[in-house]
Every structure is written in structure tokens, then in C-alpha cells.
Amino acid sequence: MNLLIVLIKIFLMIAFLMTMAVLLTWVERKQSAVMQDRIGANRADIFGLRLLGLFHPLADAVKLLTKEDFVPPSGERFLHGLAPWIAFTTALAAFAVIPFGPPIHLFGREIPLQVADPPIGILFVFVITGISIYGVVLAGWASGNRYGLLGALRGAAQTISYEVSMGLSIIGLLMVFGSLSPASISEAQGGLLFGFLPRWGVLVQPLAFLVFFTAAVAETKRIPFDLPEGESEIVGFFVEYSGMKFGMMWLGEFVEIVVMAALIAVLFFGGWQVPYLTPAGFAFPGGMMIALPRGLILGMQIAAFLGKVVFFCWLQMLVRWTLPRFRYDQLMRLGWKGLLPLSLLNILITGLVLLIGGT
């Protein structure tokens, strides 16, 4: 029975992630177009029906599936095939510890709305994103292409540099909430700060949020941190990929965006928490109470979580279509001389405040 529940949850999670990723390919085209006063891809149609270009992902899928799957003769066949799987599955797996909503009670058992809730959930995410570097490095190396290798090296250097700041930036947060499990971090953000502000991570740890967000964008290897890809100069670590293998790399990137958005939502924006919504209904700071039925509250909380994820996907797209790419030295300077000291400073300040404040 437990296994069945977990399987259902895994299925739902993958379905959610894939839908989001596919939709994001459409959003990326359309959002960039709207931002740049264009119309964007709208030509794919079924019987003359265009639906704002929503069929383009479908057309992409058909194209990618029917394309030749080419392995360069100088490449390593096995590793070349393995790399997209690593990139893709690690992106999916990281989502396993993200709680969609509060635990629900169904047929007398408590079902947490997340695939797995290990006590070290956050570490799990970092471990998985750490492994995902292998996808990049293997892809670059197994292609037997110098440009691919260059991209892979850049990718590895960048991911490692930013993973440090990313990990350190949330330590302050972990100190405040006293837990490594995303579920209890979400839970803890339901409280109030000074009696009227929601106790969200971003209000408790604004500096950490900035560092984390920057590092998260760098982790997804998109503009302004797209040096591993560097479309205009080296094409990147997946230069020798075609067909569905490229498709997996590409979709993996979008899944990663969703995962990062979810992670930011869970860590800094209360996860599934709606401000002032308690398990009994709304409780505003003035003492006003609005009681609500259980199901509605649950629905609102899940919707809040999804809304936050969608918002942060949107924000990442906005950043991607606004900023120019960093130069390599700027990238390294920002990582090691900017974000790293800032995250260390954040730990120091948090520690001092906790020591003095006692909470």
C-alpha cells in the first residue's frame, strides 16, 4: 500500500515536471517575444488551429524523435548515450523532496505531499545537483569534440563554484529554521514575524535569498551564466547531440528551472504556505478570523505552491531574456569574490542575531 502511494506520487511528480517543462519551452518563446515587442512562434497548427503557438512543443517532439541520432566517430558511444540520461534524471530526482502541500489525511493514514521526506532533504538536493555535473562533463568528453569539452569544463568549473555559495547561503536559513527537511522548513514558515509579517525565508534571510537565487540561475546554466553553452561561440557541451538525446538535455534544462523555482519557493517563500492561512482558516494579525473548510484550505495551499513555482519560473525567464552573458573572469569573480564572502557574512550575522536574540 505504501509502495503504491509512493508510486502514484512519483507518477504525479514526473507528470507535473514534464508538463511544466514542455509548457516552459512554449513560455520561453512567447515570453521572450512579448518582452521584445514581438509575437513569437505561432505557425505550428493543427487543421488551421494555432492556439497561440501551443502546438510548437508538439512539433518539437515530433522533430526530435524523427531526427537522426548521431554519435560522432571520435566519441565514446556508451558514455555519449549515458550523459543525457544523467542530466535528465538528476534534474527530475531533485524534485523528490519538494513538498507540494501539507500532509493530507486520507483513509486514516497521513500522506505527506512529497515523494520522499528524508531528514536531510536539502542535502539530497545538493547531492543530486552535484551529480548532475557528470551529465555535463560526460556529454562534453564523450563527444570527442574540443568545443564540447570546453563547454563541459566551463560547466564543471561554474557549477562547482556556484554550488559552494549556494550551499553556504542556505546555512543561515537552516540555522533559523533548525531543520534540513524541506517539509519542516515549509511548516516553520507558517509562523509570523513581529506578529504581522509572514515568517518567510526571504524576510528572515534576504541576503541569503539574493545569493541563492543568483547561484540557482547559475546552476541552471542559462543566460547570464550560459558560458558552458555559449551558443554564439562554442555551442556548448551538447554540441554533438542530436535527436531525442539533445531533446533530453534540453528538457532537462527546463526541468531544472522548475526544480530551482520550487526550491526557492520552499526555502524562501513559504512553500505551500499562504500568508495568515492557518489550518483552521485565515487568521489576520488584527485578530480577525475567517474559518474555512479543510479541503478549500488544502486547495489554496497547493495552488499557492504552484503559483510560486510558476512565478519563479517566470522570473528566471525574465532574467534570462534581460541580461547579457558574463565574461569568464566576471563569472569567477562574482562566484568567489562576491557570493562566497556574502554567504559567509550571512552565516556570521545570522549566528550573531541568533546568539543575541536567543530564538
Place this chain on the structure above:
Amino acid sequence: MKEGGTPQKTLTFLERFYLAEVLKGLWITGAHFFRNLLVHTGRALGVVKKRRGAVTIQYPEERRPIPPGYRARHRLLRREDGSPKCVACMMCPTICPARCIHIRAAESPDPTIEKYPVEFNIVLDRCVMCGLCVEACPVDAIRMDTGVVEMSAYDREEFVTGRDFLMESTPADERAEAEE
């Protein structure tokens, strides 16, 4: 500083810090996003009529108007009796920088005219649309006012336009009038 180079603008601390600049940039693009989204929705609902959410011209369906004087595909003019106005003086092939006009002249049956073109080929895939042929013509026999800007073909031979084809082309404004 390198000699002769333009002096670099030194960045202020805030600009170096980059965050404020990032936010400024995001503000601009975000404002574009929301404004255009609003206009798009307004147009879809029929509320907004005048403003457009995008500068896109959806090409095969929508076209940019071709301004007068635009150098489009050539045409050869005729006399009243339908014979070519061109007197095969070879001015245009001489001036053509792309050397893409090929004329074979013959004696004109009309005693007042010396020569006329038996063949008049313009190789369009070589033509650079400079309009010098039009300028050079002493008798105003060639013009580039057809308004045809789409010149495409599946092989090179199709780009060689013959005399009769050029004579049959009509100017764009005439066609527009005929449509009205």
C-alpha cells in the same frame, strides 16, 4: 589607456555592484512584458483597437507597403504600338556593376529608330538592385517600379528574365489602381 581609443566610462560603485543595474534592466523588460501582455489581451477581447502589442508584421499575410521609388524587379516600357521602347543603346549593360544585362540588338523595322533589342535578359540573381540601369537609360525604357520584391526560383535558369517577360510586367501603382 590605449592611444586613440575612446576613454572608458568609469563605473560608479552602484553600477559596479551590478544588482541595482540588474533590477533596472528587469524593470524595463518586465514593463514591456506586462504592457504588451495587456495590449494583447485587450486586442483579443476587442477593447484595445489602436495600439499594437508587437511590432511584428506577419509576413506572407501582412506586407509592409512598398514606398514609391523603391527599386523592385525591372520592367521594360513599350511604345504606343507595343514595340519595345528600348533602342538597344547599350547604356545599361555598360553601367551595370553586376554585368547582368545581356542585350542582342537588331536593326529596327521603323526607319526613324536605329536599333531595337531582339533579346533583353536581366539575370536577376546577379543583379544588385542598384538602379543604375534606370538612371542610365536615355529614353526611359527601363524602370524598377513593379513592386515585386519576392524573386525566388528553384534553379538558376529561372532567374534569367527575357524581354517579353520584362515588357509584360506592370508597375505596382497601376496594379493597385486596377485592384481598387
